[in-house]
Amino acid sequence: MRIERSRQPVQIAKRWRAVLAATIIMSAALIPATASAQDFFSFLWDGGSRSVIGFSPKYEPRQIIVSFGDKKLYWIHTRGEAISYPIAVPREQSRWQGVTSVSNKQVNPSWTPTPTMLAENPRLPRWVPGGHPMNPMGVRALYLGASAYRIHGTDAPWTIGTAVSKGCIRMYNEDVLDLYPRVPVGTKVTVTWQRFS
Structure with a gap:
């Protein structure tokens, strides 16, 4: 048969x-x-989902609280209220916490991988110019103290809500565009695993 x-x-x-x-x-x-390619992906994924929430009144306005536990960044804009933004947090081997401040701000930052990143993946480009659709820093960056860590946009919006970064705090480009003009250089940034939601 x-x-x-x-x-x-x-x-x-x-x-x-x-x-x-x-x-x-x-x-x-x-x-x-x-x-750009980011616009196309935003069209597909409808990135950006900030919301205004009640927040503990013990926190002074005009500061950032990053909760790796919540996978959220909170901009305390007035006492008892914050804007909540979803973020991607560091993977387990890149976790950190502490208090720092915004030391610099940049529109369309360029990206240079660290030596550790290159050791993990030698195929990475040595430099990506600002504004490039495949720039992992996205459209805006807030530099944290003297560290290599940043709060920045992303070329991979589907990673928001996951633990994938090498220490940086990733945001949807739409959200970092909203946060960027609110935050002056010198703003206090508290990075913690504490949960607020």
């Missing part, structure tokens, strides 16, 4: 690939010519 395989699954798969390709092309056509 001879068993013949149906060609139907193969034909269905080909049709779905064609539909997917057409959808991507049509979606890309809706984005302005000056848009």
